[in-house]
Amino acid sequence: MNRFVAAEDSQSYAGTFIYERNGSFSTHTVWQAAEGEHTRQRLLQLDGPPSEVLLVDGDIRCASAQLAVQMPSGQAWSDKALDVAALSQWYDFHLIGDSRVAGRPAEALVVRPKDQHRYGFELHLDHESALPLKSLLLGESGQLLERLQYTQFSLGSVDPQQLQPGPSCEPVKAIDEQSGEKAVAWHSDWLPPGFRLLDSNVRSSPASGEPVSWLSYGDGLARLSVFLEPLHGAAVADARNQMGPTVAVSKRLTTTDGDVMVTVVGEVPLGTAERIALSMRAGTDQEGK
The missing domain is CATH 3.30.200.100 (MucB/RseB, C-terminal domain)
Structure with a gap:
């Protein structure tokens, strides 16, 4: 789990994955370039109308339609600063064995909540990079709520052209924190x-x-x-x-x-x-x- 936390923003990769939610499926391609402390990531949905998101250092720079138009500047999709020791107070972590996803060897890890206020996970982490090749979100009784699974994945440098947004990616209008009210009552x-x-x-x-x-x-x-x-x-x-x-x-x-x-x-x-x-x-x- 510590390897996974360290791997998220430190490696360049490209891949195609299937996303399943509420009985529906969609396919996506992702490219990420990491250089030092900086990352640039483009996510493109391959089904239906063109839909994509571009993030630079975790900030959304553009998105299709009006997705995240009102998102504050600096707000990323997820909290990267995971503290595994602290999380162990609320979740149990168990290795369940070797796995294979997208033709790559992986290690399967189950994350079980200790109370009824959060969901559990099953993560299949790439043996070489510790990046998640397969992620299952599990409900209170173990039912599948969400699946993300790569069908193709490669580590290494990414073609800079693949990181350029398409015409459907509209610039995100960040809230000007200087003119807005920061304190929430x-x-x-x-x-x-x-x-x-x-x-x-x-x-x-x-x-x-x-x-x-x-x-x-x-x-x-x-x-x-x-x-x-x-x-x-x-x-x-x-x-x-x-x-x-x-x-x-x-x-x-x-x-x-x-x-x-x-x-x-x-x-x-x-x-x-x-x-x-x-x-x-x-x-x-x-x-x-």
Whole structure:
């Protein structure tokens, strides 16, 4: 696991993988070039309309359609700074034997949660690079929620032309943190053990233009976002949805300044998301929660 953590941003590679979620499949090609502390990664979906994302040092520089248009500057897709010793408080790690994926020898590792507030994983790590060639996300009863599996994978230098975005990749408009409100006047009264506040910001809603508070929480593997938007008397019903591993729970919250819609989105069990949504409170004191 420590080799995997160190490998993520330090190697150049290219490959094609299948992504399965909620019974549907899609195929993707990825290129990553690593040079010193810098990385450049392009992800291209091969099915349907052209769809791609370009990241430089973890920052999204462009994306197809309006994907991640409102993402704050510097916000990456995942938390790379994994602390395996800390994660061992919330997960058990077990090697289950040798494997073979995309024609390459691998080692299979199971990551089992110690409580009901997070999902488990099965990782097949490339023997040479420790990069994940196959990743399964498993639900509370061991059911498959998500699969990512390479069918072709190669280590080494990447053609610079393959890292250039296509015409469907639109520049991402980052929020100007100088002109926005960085402090978010909200916190959660309850979080699963090991979860902590990773980032927060205030942004404008693409639909209404209203200021929306955004908070990101994670335990090093699992991650979720909380959005809080003033309703100003609008009639909006509570909602709960799940698509594969991703849940979205919306709850109406009454405050002294009026009703607010709290929405929790992330890859955590539905009950965990609902409890976090109901625990949101005004105020910034997140320490010790």
